[in-house]
Amino acid sequence: MKSQSTSRVEKRYIKSYTSNEAEEEPPGERGLCGNLEEEPPGKKATNRHRFFGDIPDATWNDWKWQFQNRITSVERLAQFIPLSPEEQAQLRLVSMRYPFAVTPYYLSLINPDDPDDPVRKQAIPSILEITMGAMGTDDPLGEEKDSVSPGLVHRYRDRVLMVLTDICPMLCRHCTRKREWRNGGWVRSPSEVEAMLDYIRKNRAIRDVIISGGDPLTLSTRRLEDIISSIRKIKHVEIIRIGSRFPVVLPQRIDNDLCTMLAKYGPIWFNTHFNHVREVTSEAAEACDRLVRSGVPVNNQSVLLRGVNDSVEAQKRLCHGLLRIKVRPYYLFQCDEVRGTEHLRTPVEVGIKIVEGMRGHTSGLAVPTFVIDLPQGGGKVPLQPNYVLAQTEDELVLRNYQGRIFHYRNPGKPTCHQSPAEALSPIGDTVGIHDGVEFKFELEGARNADRAIIRS
Numbered sequence: 001m002k003s004q005s006t007s008r009v010e011k012r013y014i015k016s017y018t019s020n021e022a023e024e025e026p027p028g029e030r031g032l033c034g035n036l037e038e039e040p041p042g043k044k045a046t047n048r049h050r051f052f053g054d055i056p057d058a059t060w061n062d063w064k065w066q067f068q069n070r071i072t073s074v075e076r077l078a079q080f081i082p083l084s085p086e087e088q089a090q091l092r093l094v095s096m097r098y099p100f101a102v103t104p105y106y107l108s109l110i111n112p113d114d115p116d117d118p119v120r121k122q123a124i125p126s127i128l129e130i131t132m133g134a135m136g137t138d139d140p141l142g143e144e145k146d147s148v149s150p151g152l153v154h155r156y157r158d159r160v161l162m163v164l165t166d167i168c169p170m171l172c173r174h175c176t177r178k179r180e181w182r183n184g185g186w187v188r189s190p191s192e193v194e195a196m197l198d199y200i201r202k203n204r205a206i207r208d209v210i211i212s213g214g215d216p217l218t219l220s221t222r223r224l225e226d227i228i229s230s231i232r233k234i235k236h237v238e239i240i241r242i243g244s245r246f247p248v249v250l251p252q253r254i255d256n257d258l259c260t261m262l263a264k265y266g267p268i269w270f271n272t273h274f275n276h277v278r279e280v281t282s283e284a285a286e287a288c289d290r291l292v293r294s295g296v297p298v299n300n301q302s303v304l305l306r307g308v309n310d311s312v313e314a315q316k317r318l319c320h321g322l323l324r325i326k327v328r329p330y331y332l333f334q335c336d337e338v339r340g341t342e343h344l345r346t347p348v349e350v351g352i353k354i355v356e357g358m359r360g361h362t363s364g365l366a367v368p369t370f371v372i373d374l375p376q377g378g379g380k381v382p383l384q385p386n387y388v389l390a391q392t393e394d395e396l397v398l399r400n401y402q403g404r405i406f407h408y409r410n411p412g413k414p415t416c417h418q419s420p421a422e423a424l425s426p427i428g429d430t431v432g433i434h435d436g437v438e439f440k441f442e443l444e445g446a447r448n449a450d451r452a453i454i455r456s
């Protein structure tokens, strides 16, 4: 088993590595999102000492303390963030329908003096959640209709989704499962989980089990181990995936106990949800590092959000920050059509333009796939700029990331094999030498496409 502990040297490395972002940023490119200028990313949670100066390190790093001390009332929030009486009244009104909960750690990432702060927009309710509430639906993905037993969604033949709880450390304002909040916090009972496992045992086509929520890491490590070990005993299940936002909103949860447990039941893949580079702190880096060292690859599924990450520059900074902490940018989701999130949704063109501005301008590893999760369970559809300008059976006309046009020969169907000498025929100008004779060659079957030159 690999070591899950992070040495002091490694911690220094993580900190210095995550704090290079500010130096790397080219001058004149700040502020495209309107909020990028004030905080160099990769620092320790920015306002911890301003907000929670009296909390000792041991307490601060105790994830249970963080969870129990979440900020859930307007009165408490107003102790940290300046709120006018009108804002407080609006918050009370919104939170009657859509409650809020923010961990002290995540709260400390917010710039309290900026009402448009991109971290704040994800955590603190907006009155627009109800004033624009006529738009969208509660369950746009039709998850409930695909439930085969309470908490188990079976939409694709070889994959199932186990929703173990609706409890999350933070209630993200753009959450697709916002409809669940009004039901209060619930956790699936042992008999419900057993029913899910039974279904998976009986369906031999299922090779991939996704554990999600809410956030499944709100369960104790021991309870999680019960469930994960039971899944692992099912022979036809090849991989387990965990969807969790803990590395972003409460990274202290990713402790050695959890990682030691996960390391026993691989292959386990971990999908998390960073949306802004300011979330890529040294605490988050340490959490992801622990997972990766336990043999658990970490991918990121971000959601495109108005005023949070809806520019090329904001996405580039996020994805570069993620790669530095060994997290692969995987998906960039168009924000689902969920009631109460319309103010955060962007036109689809914004996502396509972001991909256009990244593809070719940074390494492919840094470019997530932009997808729409179709309503009513239609599945994910990837969208990207159109690079194919024309296409025939023999040729494609393509544009590259710089807008330059290229002709690309489309290989025909394979024909009978010939020796290289048979396949060559002299056709004019001398451009090569074959068997002591200078030739210009054309490959058989390529008459309508690019010319191939073979040098002997």
Ligand code: SF4
Pocket (backbone or CB within 6 Å): 167, 168, 169, 170, 171, 172, 174, 175, 176, 177, 213, 214, 215, 244, 245
């Ligand atoms: S962590 Fe995920 S499930 Fe939980 S509130 Fe945020 S978006 Fe929703």
